[in-house]
Amino acid sequence: MSKENQKSQENLAENPKKMNYTKFSQEGINVKKEDDLSEWYVEVVQKAEMADYSPIRGFMVIRPNAYSIWETIQKYFNEVMEKHQVRNAYFPLLIPESFFKKEAQHAAGFEPELAWVENNDNSEERVAIRPTSETIMYDSYSKWIRSWRDLPLRINQWCNVLRWEVKQTKPFLRTREFLWQEGHCVYATKEECDKEVRLFLDEYKKMCEELLAIPVIEGTKTESEKFAGAYYTTTIEALMPDGKALQMGTSHNLGQGFAKSFGISFKDEKEKDQIPWQSSWGVSTRLIGGVIMVHGDDKGLVLPPKIARNKMVIVPIFFKGSEEKVKKKAEEISKNFKELNPIIDDRTEYSAGWKFNQWELKGIPLRMEIGPRDLEKGQITLVRRDTGEKILIKESDLKKEIPKILENIQKELLEKAKKSLEKNIIEVKSYNEFKKAIEEKKMVKVYMKEDAKTEEKIKEETGATSRCVPFDQKEKNEKCIFTGKPVKKYTLFARNY
Amino acid sequence: MSKENQKSQENLAENPKKMNYTKFSQEGINVKKEDDLSEWYVEVVQKAEMADYSPIRGFMVIRPNAYSIWETIQKYFNEVMEKHQVRNAYFPLLIPESFFKKEAQHAAGFEPELAWVENNDNSEERVAIRPTSETIMYDSYSKWIRSWRDLPLRINQWCNVLRWEVKQTKPFLRTREFLWQEGHCVYATKEECDKEVRLFLDEYKKMCEELLAIPVIEGTKTESEKFAGAYYTTTIEALMPDGKALQMGTSHNLGQGFAKSFGISFKDEKEKDQIPWQSSWGVSTRLIGGVIMVHGDDKGLVLPPKIARNKMVIVPIFFKGSEEKVKKKAEEISKNFKELNPIIDDRTEYSAGWKFNQWELKGIPLRMEIGPRDLEKGQITLVRRDTGEKILIKESDLKKEIPKILENIQKELLEKAKKSLEKNIIEVKSYNEFKKAIEEKKMVKVYMKEDAKTEEKIKEETGATSRCVPFDQKEKNEKCIFTGKPVKKYTLFARNY
Structure with a gap:
């Protein structure tokens, strides 16, 4: 057995047999995405072996x-x-309790x-597991910055x-423990801080679109929705198929509040004491939930090629007498496409159709079918996971065509998601329209004079919260649909994860 | 300012000014490594900005x-x-309390x-922060393996x-929280498990020697020192300059105990139920402590080139009138050696000598000095951090010679550490010799019939513990120095971190 092949066997070893323990049938996803997104999501997460539940x-x-x-x-x-x-x-x-108390908000x-945490000998105060690291990091910063x-x-x-969390949890989208990155920067001036708050938000947007193929809207959070302790919060928001927004990342200008609370100061070039400006920004494993939600379909997961560990699966089609020939060809092609980390599924105990379903469930972007008759004609069948499109291709064109097809999948997944996002944002002119749009699972574009009480009322009555005031809009002379007061920019509202 | 240069400025920004808060002078390490290793270590860790203390x-x-x-x-x-x-x-x-209870040892x-952890709503049982993840992982494995x-x-x-920990902690070497990797494998047979327990230990040894330039001794732990719940434990042990051993990594054969406790079983090819064999293996941030201890000297940190983020620092030597010329040359050379991620230290507020000390303290493997007179002669001065050796080199030979010098540094650091390890292992023929050798900060090689009570006594009386029974030894017909019983293999003892 070739090394390539051994490897694919290895990957396979983890797969179908393990599903016995789930409550689902092995044969695929039992719920249509449109019918019950929540149940569909839970099935895909488990059957595509993305996550499993913990005892806690x-x-x-x-x-x-x-x-x-x-x-x-x-x-x-x-x-x-x-x-x-x-x-x-x-x-x-x-983190010691006293650190949390230093910044009141x-x-x-x-x-x-x-x-x-109970068990500790730091007897004078309690310690907590970090929910975020501003306080413990800024204690160090106060010693490092002079x-x-x-x-x-x-x-x-x-x-x-x-x-x-007391809210209902859901794998990736909302869990009590999650993985993330948190960037924490310190600047001499507000201007530098503002600039880089936006810089890292822009980088997040780029990553979501170019890597995850998920379009996002950049904007500023309202006061009610900003980060606890921030001067202001910027965000990228994506829209899920059930009309709920998913906050994909945030970038905060923390102002000078933490610096004052933690005693961070610096001498400027004239030896004068100054308080610096701070930012923090983060994205988390929640992004993976977004990928599942946005791209998946009734057959299971759909992975954008750039994040698929195995970008292709090769299924040799066995007919009596030609098994060795197609297997050999599969191995040969696999070697030629090492950079795609292809899986060869040459198990004999499963039918080709069963294998197709399995790899579709797992979201592998491209399937290659190698049959004896095609081989004789010097051609190969490729099937796109995202569209299901069958592509018959000359073997000699594979090297040229496969990268193009993968690029197209990546590009078209983003385009499709962009269209869906645009289609599902609706401008409303009254609170009645607002409520109706939220009921219809839309993201709502509304001119509203920012006001915490109104937001609170909207949340109570519709479940929707303000997601952001998008950057990318022209200022207009509009009136608030609630108060009639003049307002220049619209705000987006939606229910959210 | 070039981008290269900006970057080095950036790096520099973190440096000298930040040390004001420490209790140490800024001018270098105040203790000789030989005189007080412990104090020397703490100074190097802080002044080379490797770690800082936490409030807890x-x-x-x-x-x-x-x-x-x-x-x-x-x-x-x-x-x-x-x-x-x-x-x-x-x-x-x-991890829930009940999981810990499943495997008694x-x-x-x-x-x-x-x-x-106090605050949780899993009211029937307490939960603890993971000290290692066997239990929580094997609960999942029991569902995944069929x-x-x-x-x-x-x-x-x-x-x-x-x-x-109740033991005294020390940055990297022993801390209550640390970072690590833990590999957890499951096999059908003992033979496969044994084989891969050794495979990953061998990979650890290779990494320590080839990457960190630290020689280690591979062997088996005695029963007293094996991992809690293991069938047997293998280890790699390094020797620190104070004669204390540092366990650099372990690889355990866990036997079938966890599988039985957690209900992991599988159907073999004949559909018969079987209990699998398990292994776990890990290395931690402790390795960084080993690097500091083994290679550092009275001037501070010494980094093997392979783990140095910046493998070279370029210091232009400024004389009036030629500043621009040497700066330009520094930038040009820096660009030619991008793969070394060089720092240019062209600050004008510090003397060249002061800069040399700073970068020696930080352990940068190679220093390049560019002075106007050398430039005229078309030559450059290089200084090795490890030996202090000055190398005058033709500018045209840099591309060829620098990689060689870095390779030599890497190789010679390992050789030096190997010699030191060999020199500091002493065979003893009696318990008196044993005690004396431990007092003299040696690692002790002793023929001893394994016995937990004797080990306990040795630990109480000398502070030394058995580190391992090395793999790499010929079996001999020796006698236990304590009991006179026949014994074929020697055991290594030392005090340890």
């Missing part, structure tokens, strides 16, 4: 198929950060979700965080 | 200079694991060090773990 409610096991997507995101974003001179570090998991925001020469300081960490 | 005792901040070493280790070992078909995943941070070993086709199963996770 709200926690999940991230299985290799999903973790490899996280690794791709890490690799991509580490390169982005390197380009912008951000360095990775690691800060402690446990921050404390109020996170206190209800903290998990306190002079304008120390700025800007740009540090990121990849880590786990824990928020004891 | 026993925890540390891993600063970018050290974290980049961890990333290099991750990259290296991910490739190794990929080769051996191990896949990365992520399991929950919190494991529970007894870890219970005293567990940190329990058939011989599912085996071998090889999964690894990179994560943080927490052990509430």
